[in-house]
Amino acid sequence: MERLDKVLAATGRWSRREVKELVRRGRVTVDGRLAAAPEDKVDPAASRICVDGEPVSWEAFVYIMMHKPAGLLSATEDARQKTVLDLLPAELRRRGLAPVGRLDKDTEGLLLLTDDGMLTHRLLSPKYHVDKVYFAQVKGELTASDVEAFADGITLGDGLVCRPAKLEILTGDTCLVTLQEGKFHQVKRMLASRGKPVVYLKRLSMGSLRLDERLEKGQYRRLTEDELRVLRDETA
Numbered sequence: 001m002e003r004l005d006k007v008l009a010a011t012g013r014w015s016r017r018e019v020k021e022l023v024r025r026g027r028v029t030v031d032g033r034l035a036a037a038p039e040d041k042v043d044p045a046a047s048r049i050c051v052d053g054e055p056v057s058w059e060a061f062v063y064i065m066m067h068k069p070a071g072l073l074s075a076t077e078d079a080r081q082k083t084v085l086d087l088l089p090a091e092l093r094r095r096g097l098a099p100v101g102r103l104d105k106d107t108e109g110l111l112l113l114t115d116d117g118m119l120t121h122r123l124l125s126p127k128y129h130v131d132k133v134y135f136a137q138v139k140g141e142l143t144a145s146d147v148e149a150f151a152d153g154i155t156l157g158d159g160l161v162c163r164p165a166k167l168e169i170l171t172g173d174t175c176l177v178t179l180q181e182g183k184f185h186q187v188k189r190m191l192a193s194r195g196k197p198v199v200y201l202k203r204l205s206m207g208s209l210r211l212d213e214r215l216e217k218g219q220y221r222r223l224t225e226d227e228l229r230v231l232r233d234e235t236a
């Protein structure tokens, strides 16, 4: 059971204060009865909650796939700079969605945003072995010895040891990098440690979830039920 004001505010349509006002004005009913107080306990999955007679649909969690453009921070807020949350409408921003792992400001590609903390944890924890695949363009010529070094596990300049990773050379200066962890600037630092600084980076996938190429940079959509089911299965 959850508090009525929490459930209504979680729809993103009203703030907690607005919800209190709705209840006070007698505009909210639960299973046909006038709600007495914002603190009333309701079962969000089973109770029929209406505002002004209109049923309110309730989702436990929201899952958004975004094609992150360069130039935005993967953060929920920042005093000075725009974040990926600025691309979402107010009702989604109010849900308290957070990016699943950070992409650098200049990195593009697949970014999942959700308020499902458990799934977020599982997608990011190396324990669940979820592959993250990046397309990178570097300065310089990639070689078979770079591929080997990635497979052996690269040690970065500050002594940080990376788990074995996959490097697939596409052309001389472009490649796919597959990691199961996400340390700060990891792809850039791994390639820089081989003398091949990254000039462009894009995340293509997380586990089975591939960036929908129909999404233009800056566009987003909800995950389909199939995409979500497979992601959950992969991290079970």
Ligand code: URA
Pocket (backbone or CB within 6 Å): 102, 103, 104, 105, 107, 184, 185, 186, 187, 188, 189, 201
């Ligand atoms: N690795 C990086 O270096 N940058 C990113 O944005 C993601 C992975």
